[in-house]
Amino acid sequence: METALKSGTNQSKESPVIVIEHLYKQFGDNIVLSDFSLSLRKEENLVVLGKSGSGKSVLVKCVVGLIRPDRGSIRILGKDLLGLEEDELNELRTKLGFLFQSNALYDSMTIRENLEFPLLKHQVKISEAEMEARVMEVLENVGLEHTIDMMPSELSGGMAKRIALARAMILRPDIIFYDEPTSGLDPVTSREIASLILEMKEKYHISSIIISHDMACVKITADRIVLLLEGKCYAQGTYAELEQSKDEKIRQFFK
Amino acid sequence: MGLVLTMQLRPSLVLYGVESQLPVMVGIAIVREIGPVITALIFAGKIASSMGAELGSMKVTEQIDAMEVSGINPFRYLVYIRILASTLMLPILTILGDAISLFGAYIGVNINSVTSLNLFFTQVFRNLSMGDVVPALIKTFFFGFAVGLIGCYKGFNSNKGTRGVGSAANSAVVLSSVLIFVIDLLAVQITDLLGLN
Numbered sequence: 001m002e003t004a005l006k007s008g009t010n011q012s013k014e015s016p017v018i019v020i021e022h023l024y025k026q027f028g029d030n031i032v033l034s035d036f037s038l039s040l041r042k043e044e045n046l047v048v049l050g051k052s053g054s055g056k057s058v059l060v061k062c063v064v065g066l067i068r069p070d071r072g073s074i075r076i077l078g079k080d081l082l083g084l085e086e087d088e089l090n091e092l093r094t095k096l097g098f099l100f101q102s103n104a105l106y107d108s109m110t111i112r113e114n115l116e117f118p119l120l121k122h123q124v125k126i127s128e129a130e131m132e133a134r135v136m137e138v139l140e141n142v143g144l145e146h147t148i149d150m151m152p153s154e155l156s157g158g159m160a161k162r163i164a165l166a167r168a169m170i171l172r173p174d175i176i177f178y179d180e181p182t183s184g185l186d187p188v189t190s191r192e193i194a195s196l197i198l199e200m201k202e203k204y205h206i207s208s209i210i211i212s213h214d215m216a217c218v219k220i221t222a223d224r225i226v227l228l229l230e231g232k233c234y235a236q237g238t239y240a241e242l243e244q245s246k247d248e249k250i251r252q253f254f255k
Numbered sequence: 256m257g258l259v260l261t262m263q264l265r266p267s268l269v270l271y272g273v274e275s276q277l278p279v280m281v282g283i284a285i286v287r288e289i290g291p292v293i294t295a296l297i298f299a300g301k302i303a304s305s306m307g308a309e310l311g312s313m314k315v316t317e318q319i320d321a322m323e324v325s326g327i328n329p330f331r332y333l334v335y336i337r338i339l340a341s342t343l344m345l346p347i348l349t350i351l352g353d354a355i356s357l358f359g360a361y362i363g364v365n366i367n368s369v370t371s372l373n374l375f376f377t378q379v380f381r382n383l384s385m386g387d388v389v390p391a392l393i394k395t396f397f398f399g400f401a402v403g404l405i406g407c408y409k410g411f412n413s414n415k416g417t418r419g420v421g422s423a424a425n426s427a428v429v430l431s432s433v434l435i436f437v438i439d440l441l442a443v444q445i446t447d448l449l450g451l452n
Contacts, residue, residue, distance in 0.1 A: 104321035
């Protein structure tokens with residue numbers, strides 16, 4: 001059953017920055033995504049909700065080109081992702097940020113080097129002063145200026161998550177993907193990260209796709225929720241709309 | 256290496272009364288074969304395993320994916336530079352290894368007799384030709400390339416989990432060591448065909 005609850009938000013007013021149509025992905029006999037479609041509007045926080053192993057992370061990795069889907073189309077910022085050459089894809093990726101579930105900080109580099117690394121690779125002409133200002137700006141955003149010369153191994157889980165968010169922000173992306181941003185964190189830190197996601201959206205007018213099954217985080221961050229079940233978009237709507245649904249498959253997430 | 260080889264060779268040479276040829280034999284053996292191959296095998300043990308484990312660990316912790324999604328080509332940053340470094344560094348290490356081995360051989364010769372350093376090295380170098388030195392040096396570039404390539408390949412293609420990292424490091428050493436012997440065999444055939452042996 002595919003239920004599409006119509007969202008009450010201003011969908012038609014905003015142009016989509018990501019359009020995914022009829023996406024299929026299969027690993028062996030395991031069909032992960034089956035005719036999955038969604039669109040993300042400008043400055044929207046879209047949460048993809050689903051059970052563990054439902055294909056949420058596969059979906060987001062398909063969208064950034066880490067996994068190639070079997071069929072379907074993905075348009076990001078007007079470009080057909082699957083038709084791009086490697087250089088074009090890398091160019092597009094500078095407009096995307098990605099917060100990994102495991103943070104994926106470069107463990108042989110200090111926090112400063114982690115943050116400077118994308119700048120050095122993409123903005124060759126950036127001066128030292130500009131780079132320092134950018135690094136300090138993102139660190140101030142996450143409230144961790146004092147960690148600048150620390151190694152990732154010296155950080156707590158919550159701090160590492162914030163630094164990973166700072167790194168995702170360093171190139172001033174148009175779209176950020178958050179893969180389970182609060183997994184493994186205590187409820188207080190989870191709320192702080194969720195609030196930070198909202199702050200980033202408001203401050204930099206970023207569009208986001210947030211993969212999560214942490215309902216507290218979903219409630220804080222979501223403008224719209226897409227429920228991914230059995231590889232399909234089972235339902236979509238605002239938090240309030242889905243919370244009031246009578247469908248048992250939807251209700252189980254809101255108990 | 257040189258010391259042990261000298262001590263092993265001496266009894267046979269004494270038996271045939273050609274002990275004076277010891278520096279020549281040891282020198283040729285070290286420069287042509289033992290120096291490049293042993294150095295390459297030690298290099299494979301240290302560098303291929305380190306590359307396999309380091310890149311494997313980066314793969315498992317999604318650091319390579321992080322590089323890719325930020326638009327940085329991980330091959331260019333992580334692989335090319337490692338392969339280039341190992342290709343260029345192994346010949347230098349081999350020269351260093353040969354020098355240390357020859358010095359070890361000099362010590363070995365002096366255990367049972369007295370030979371001056373000058374006389375020993377004069378004997379060694381007088382009997383070495385370009386045909387001994389150049390092919391031996393050229394093959395070390397190929398050994399270095401193979402070690403870098405296998406180390407990076409195994410690391411990049413390691414399976415998920417810490418077991419995958421260990422397995423990548425282990426198989427990088429085994430495969431690159433086997434490849435060193437295969438390249439060595441090919442090098443001998445080619446130098447034979449070119450009449451350099």
